[in-house]
Amino acid sequence: MENRVFNFNPGPATLPLSVLEKVQAELLNYQGEGLSILEMSHRSKAFDDIVNRAVESTKKVMGFGDQYTVLFLQGGATSQFAAVPLNLALEGKPTQYINTGSWSKKAIAEAQKLGFEPQVIASSAEDNFSHIPRSFTVDSNASYLHITSNNTIFGTQWQDYPDTGEVPLVCDMSSDLYCRRFNPNKFALIYAGAQKNAGPAGVTIVIIRNDMLERSHDDIPTILNYKIFAEKNSLYNTPNCFGIYVVGLVMDWILGQGGIDAVEKINRRKSEMIYETIDGTDFFRSTAARDSRSMMNVTFRLPNEDLEKKFVSEATEAGLVGLKGHRSVGGIRASIYNAMPLAGVEALVDFMKNFEKVNG
Ligand SMILES: Cc1ncc(COP(=O)(O)O)c(C=O)c1O
Incomplete structure (x- = not known):
């Protein structure tokens, strides 16, 4: 729609x-x-x-x-x-x-x-x-x-x-x-x-x-x-x-959707796509330890708070909303619950890569 x-x-x-x-x-x-x-x-x-x-x-x-x-x-x-x-x-x-x-x-x-x-x-x-x-x-x-x-x-x-x-x-x-x-x-x-x-x-x-x-x-x-x-x-x-x-x-x-196993499979894929993008560069930094990472809320930092603000505001302009981390911890949080389509995560990953290219 x-x-x-x-x-x-x-x-x-x-x-x-x-x-x-x-x-x-x-x-x-x-x-x-x-x-x-x-x-x-x-x-x-x-x-x-x-x-x-x-x-x-x-x-x-x-x-x-x-x-x-x-x-x-x-x-x-x-x-x-x-x-x-x-x-x-x-x-x-x-x-x-x-x-x-x-x-x-x-x-x-x-x-x-x-x-x-x-x-x-x-x-x-x-x-x-x-x-x-x-x-x-x-x-x-x-x-x-x-x-x-x-x-x-x-x-x-x-x-x-x-x-x-x-x-x-x-x-x-x-x-x-x-x-x-x-x-x-x-x-x-x-x-x-x-x-x-x-x-x-x-x-x-x-x-x-x-x-x-x-x-x-x-x-x-x-x-x-x-x-x-x-x-x-x-x-x-x-x-x-x-x-x-x-x-x-x-x-x-x-x-x-095929039940819980089908939904889990796609959730794993979505979260892995973002974590791989984070792990593939020093520009993004995951805040959660690898053995405890969430499949639902992916939290990460950028090199500084100004860049984080810019990230959130440019993402919003690109139609990717709600990425600001919780006020108590700052940074970025991508909440990718069951209903977030794969296309949304693909768009986020593309946005992250482009943002790094321009600002990294
Ligand atoms: C894990 C967890 N527990 C409890 C709450 C509080 O939920 P509610 O706002 O429905 O009281 C939240 C809200 O974000 C939550 O994420």
């Missing part, structure tokens, strides 16, 4: 064009209901079908079995920083965290604020979060271990998830859920703000193993109570109806 830029923003982020077109086509009259999804009651049969289909596809993409429940909540991934300890912490069993960057820190700070005394068992803070910690020991008595799968700001990502034995593994997958295959059975709980790889802002995906639901007590705020939302199929109160509908469409889009 004409006039659409290549959107490298970290989130809200680019969505598949075919999904946007379907939303547009169905907007005024959703499947013959005579009204828009934006106007539809969340207690209607039509909306029930939308939620059920979105749940089903969310499970199907990665093969989550019957022992998992999908919830569509509100409040963003940030709400889960509080919801996780409130629901899952057990008396006398410590909550444990691995600190891999700004979002992990926020999760830890929230648990602290709520009085859970989170234990940080590993951190890469001393190396400015340029890698994922390589060794750590989880307390076998822990309530859970919390990790952040992909560090959107620092451009690092767990390449393999740790084995935590009987200790429930809880993972913030906000910026890489559905970018690659993983073994779903490793996880007790996964959460993600949808607005990067899975849909629009305003809907928060929680995938929880059913035995964890027994931990939610009545005395926590209802809006954060996993058990109550599971019993009501995410419809305890008015949900983000539109957001859930779009998440369902994005999941179907992944399945239509």
Whole structure:
């Protein structure tokens, strides 16, 4: 479609064009209901079908079995920083965290604020979060271990998830859920703000193993109570109806691309193209250690900040938007989620090479 830029923003982020077109086509009259999804009651049969289909596809993409429940909540991934300890912490069993960057820190700070005394068992803070910690020991008595799968700001990502034995593994997958295959059975709980790889802002995906639901007590705020939302199929109160509908469409889009393996293959190719361009010259410098590089957010520096500013502004003029690094770290960040087409990455790589030629 004409006039659409290549959107490298970290989130809200680019969505598949075919999904946007379907939303547009169905907007005024959703499947013959005579009204828009934006106007539809969340207690209607039509909306029930939308939620059920979105749940089903969310499970199907990665093969989550019957022992998992999908919830569509509100409040963003940030709400889960509080919801996780409130629901899952057990008396006398410590909550444990691995600190891999700004979002992990926020999760830890929230648990602290709520009085859970989170234990940080590993951190890469001393190396400015340029890698994922390589060794750590989880307390076998822990309530859970919390990790952040992909560090959107620092451009690092767990390449393999740790084995935590009987200790429930809880993972913030906000910026890489559905970018690659993983073994779903490793996880007790996964959460993600949808607005990067899975849909629009305003809907928060929680995938929880059913035995964890027994931990939610009545005395926590209802809006954060996993058990109550599971019993009501995410419809305890008015949900983000539109957001859930779009998440369902994005999941179907992944399945239509050939499923998670096909999507992973192209994601690997896209990220390798940029990393190869960075590694092929001294002009660009990768900020993430090789063994921890993210497939979703590629972060790099140029020789100086003036050149970085020029890079971002000329890229924007060339229709490549959203490349400015996070304000806390600077530099350049190319967020290349599932819906970023290969053509967008090809255009970025060409732009990088030309920019170096002129300014190098
Ligand atoms: C890894 C990660 N966790 C949490 C968040 C916070 O998400 P939200 O804005 O949905 O609360 C973000 C946002 O960028 C993120 O990248």
